[in-house]
Every structure is written in C-alpha cells, then in structure tokens.
Amino acid sequence: MEKVRSFWDIIDTRDDTALPDVKVDPDDDFCVMYTSGSSGHPKGVVLTHRSAVSAIQSWLFSIQVSNLMGWAPNPPIDDDGNAYQPCTMITTPFFHISATHAGFLLALWIGMKAVILSKWEPARAVELIDREQVSRFACVPTMSAELLEAAARMGSTLRSLRTIDSGGAKRPASQVAEIAARVPHAMPGTGFGMTETGGPGIGMRGEPYLQNPEAAGRLQPPLMEMRIVDDEDNEVSVGEVGELLLKSVTNLRCYLDEPQATSEALRDGWLYTGDLARVDEEGVITIVDRKKDMIIRGGENISCSEVSAALHLHPNVIEGLVFSIPDDRLGENVGACVYLSANCTTTEEELKDFLVPHLASFKIPKKIWLRDAPLPRGATEKVDRLAVRAEYLG
Structure with missing residues (x-):
C-alpha cells in the first residue's frame, strides 16, 4: 500500500537510537487513576510504582492461597482433555483500575492472554468467550446477569470459563446461585477494592462465596491491614458495624491537587474508605453500605x-x-x-x-x-x- 510503512522498517533505520536512561524509584508516581464520581466529583488518585507492583504480587499470593485452600478453579482444559493457555476478558475501560491492574497488568505479568472488549455487548462477549476460550471473566454484577441471559439465548454453555468474578457492587444472592447452577464449571467470586487501594482489598470465591453471598470476603493477604471503627475512631466489636479502614503499601499516595481530600481520606497511613462494614469471628467481612448512603429516618x-x-x-x-x-x-x-x-x-x-x-x-x-x-x-x-x-x- 502506498504511504504505508512497516513499523519494523522504521525501527531498522534507527539502529543508533537508545532508550533514555531514566532512573525510576519505587515510590515515584506511576499513574493517576480517576474515581468514578458516582457519588461526587471524580478525584485523581496518584499511585506509585511500588503500589502497582505490590498489587499484582498481592493478587498472585492470593491465587496461591486459594490453591492451597482448595478454592482454586479447575485448570483450563478443552473437551479432549488438552490444557490451553489461561485467558482473561477485560470488560471495563482502561481508565478503570480493574482493567489496567487486575486485568491487563496481571495478565502481562503471568503470560495470560487478554481479550479486550471495546464496549460491553453481551452477545459479543459470549461469542468471544467461546472462540478465544476465555477462562477468567470479571465484571460488574449487571454484566454477569446479561452474560447469562445472552448465553442462554445463544445456546452457549460458556464451557471455557473457570471463574466469573464481580466487583463494583454487591451481586444479588440469586445471581450467585444462578451462576453455580448454569455454569457449574466456573467458580463465582466477588471482590471489594478501590481505586484508592490500588485495586486489592477483600475477596472470596467458590464454596465460601456460595455459602455466604452477602459477604465481600476476607482481607487480601499479605499486604493489607484492616480496622473497623466508630465515629470516635474506636475499634468496634466483632459483628458490630463501623467504618472500614485499610492500610497497605498499595494505597494511594495522594489525591491529585486535593490536599484537603487527601488529609481526610489518609490518616496515619490508614485509608478511610467511607464504607460501613462488619467482620465475623472467622474474619469474613460484609460491606453494609456507603457511610453517606445510610438513610436516617x-x-x-x-x-x-x-x-x-x-x-x-x-x-x-x-x-x-x-x-x-x-x-x-x-x-x-x-x-x-x-x-x-x-x-x-x-x-x-x-x-x-x-x-x-x-x-x-x-x-x-x-x-x-x-x-x-x-x-x-x-x-x-x-x-x-x-x-x-x-x-x-x-
């Protein structure tokens, strides 16, 4: 084609070009991710290189813990018994931390194929899951509901899927049961994380989730600490509701150009999430509500x-x-x-x-x-x- 040059042809003409020698400190800023702004104006969350790398390592550690506890999904194996490359489907935009960190960067780190949707279309998702043998699917609950509807309509069993995870909102208990019934080869899972935590936070999958679908899960090891406190910052007792506080090396450094918001959210290393939660005797955490979404009647x-x-x-x-x-x-x-x-x-x-x-x-x-x-x-x-x-x- 005229006026079209190969990328490699261009590279071959620049043999003497060297990458700049840039020194990067682990605590240098890596990216700015914006919050959704669903309950106010979006804020720029400044995350460091240490945060991003630690988040990925934390997820990998959680995967190993799941393997040891027997909560790991079945390996990707086709109908002939042949193993195939694990594959994730990225369903959310790349300005969302679930896409960049938990999706793309995690896949890049472990050599997992990534199928990237340009926009959410349930029928297209079913088609690509079957064609590309997608084994890992993560989404918001509405998407998994629409995926099941589209799969039933199209006659697909979603046979390659091994996990159907959700975040961003609590998945209805009826949907958790429906996933287990209609896609028994795929483990349902849930996770609670924030842009401000760099992605990690709380989660669970498999039988513990099926037994307690209202819960968010357990604290993600090994880099996350938790407190649940009352309005005077006193820790509440087991089973009592208070504000969830999280401390981790993955947490944000600051909100971009918003020192007051930063000082309100980060205090002595603790992130005040604004979420009300309780924890039971076994360490299972349930998110009750957003603190500001509590109605006082x-x-x-x-x-x-x-x-x-x-x-x-x-x-x-x-x-x-x-x-x-x-x-x-x-x-x-x-x-x-x-x-x-x-x-x-x-x-x-x-x-x-x-x-x-x-x-x-x-x-x-x-x-x-x-x-x-x-x-x-x-x-x-x-x-x-x-x-x-x-x-x-x-």
Whole structure:
C-alpha cells in the first residue's frame, strides 16, 4: 500500500537510537487513576510504582492461597482433555483500575492472554468467550446477569470459563446461585477494592462465596491491614458495624491537587474508605453500605443496600437503586427506583406488599419509581447515583 510503512522498517533505520536512561524509584508516581464520581466529583488518585507492583504480587499470593485452600478453579482444559493457555476478558475501560491492574497488568505479568472488549455487548462477549476460550471473566454484577441471559439465548454453555468474578457492587444472592447452577464449571467470586487501594482489598470465591453471598470476603493477604471503627475512631466489636479502614503499601499516595481530600481520606497511613462494614469471628467481612448512603429516618438508621437486596428478591426486578428522599416530618425517608422485566405488570403497591415479610415496616420505601430501561451508568459501569437522584428528585 502506498504511504504505508512497516513499523519494523522504521525501527531498522534507527539502529543508533537508545532508550533514555531514566532512573525510576519505587515510590515515584506511576499513574493517576480517576474515581468514578458516582457519588461526587471524580478525584485523581496518584499511585506509585511500588503500589502497582505490590498489587499484582498481592493478587498472585492470593491465587496461591486459594490453591492451597482448595478454592482454586479447575485448570483450563478443552473437551479432549488438552490444557490451553489461561485467558482473561477485560470488560471495563482502561481508565478503570480493574482493567489496567487486575486485568491487563496481571495478565502481562503471568503470560495470560487478554481479550479486550471495546464496549460491553453481551452477545459479543459470549461469542468471544467461546472462540478465544476465555477462562477468567470479571465484571460488574449487571454484566454477569446479561452474560447469562445472552448465553442462554445463544445456546452457549460458556464451557471455557473457570471463574466469573464481580466487583463494583454487591451481586444479588440469586445471581450467585444462578451462576453455580448454569455454569457449574466456573467458580463465582466477588471482590471489594478501590481505586484508592490500588485495586486489592477483600475477596472470596467458590464454596465460601456460595455459602455466604452477602459477604465481600476476607482481607487480601499479605499486604493489607484492616480496622473497623466508630465515629470516635474506636475499634468496634466483632459483628458490630463501623467504618472500614485499610492500610497497605498499595494505597494511594495522594489525591491529585486535593490536599484537603487527601488529609481526610489518609490518616496515619490508614485509608478511610467511607464504607460501613462488619467482620465475623472467622474474619469474613460484609460491606453494609456507603457511610453517606445510610438513610436516617426519624432517628432510625436504614441501610440502602439492605432495602435494595430485598427488592432484588422480586422475580421481575432486574436492578434497583435505593436512596433518601426528603420528608417534612421525618427529615429523610426511603425512595427507590427499579428496572423491571419486559412486559411485566408489576405495580408499585405490589412491590411494597412484596417487601412486607422481608423488611421492617419503617424500611419499606415510601415511593418506588418504576422504569422500563436500565439505570443510568457512568463510564466505569457503576450506577450513577447522582443522575438517578436528579432524574427523580430534581
């Protein structure tokens, strides 16, 4: 072709060109990743080279622990019994840390093939999983739900998959059970990490997850420390709810050009996550809610995630979001919007009646908006809470 030159032809003409001699310290800045901004403006998270390398090594250590505990997925083997190269599918954009660190950099480190989606299309994902023999699939919960629907529609068993992990939001317990039933050769898993932690945090997979799908998992060894504290920074007892604090070499150095936000989030090496959590006697951690997403109705604390989990038990609810709405008498009350299955006739009153055996009466939403389209999402595929509130509350 005219005016087209081979990359290697260009390289061959530059034999005397040398790479610059750049000295890199482990604590030099490596990248700036932006938070999703789903509950406020996005912040630039400054991560170091040490953070990135330590995050990958931490995940590799966790894989070895899973192997020793018997929680590792089956090796990738085709129908003829032949092993094939492990392969991951990267489903989120590369400005998201789950794509760059847990996806691409981890694959690069261990020699795992990576299939990169330019955008999320369930049918295309099924096609590529089958064609490229993808063994590792990680996503947000809505994606895994849509993947299962597309696979059933296309007659695919997703036979190459060995893990179906999720993060970014809590996966409904019904979906965890559905994965185990419909894709028994693939272990469902979950993880809780943040841009601010460089990716690592909490996670679990396999039987422990199936037995306790509401939990986020165990602290990721060996580089992560945890505290759960009350508003006075006192550690709470086992089973009590408090704010989750994480300390790790993988944590951010600072927020870019935001010293006040940095000082609020990082104190004595501890990252104040803004998430409410509890831990049981066995070290299993459950994320209860975002601290700022707790609704205070007439002095009673109501967890948005608890109400959301109850809504997701209804067979016609595909996804929902719970948030506070103003109340002249109580200060705040419970509101929700739900995306319903096509052609269903479920009404707001039917949903409220459905919630009666699952929630205390004061936790049942005062108002439920019904919608026939998915909830709005940001670029990282998290539900855009601000957009939802603006749509229904102005």
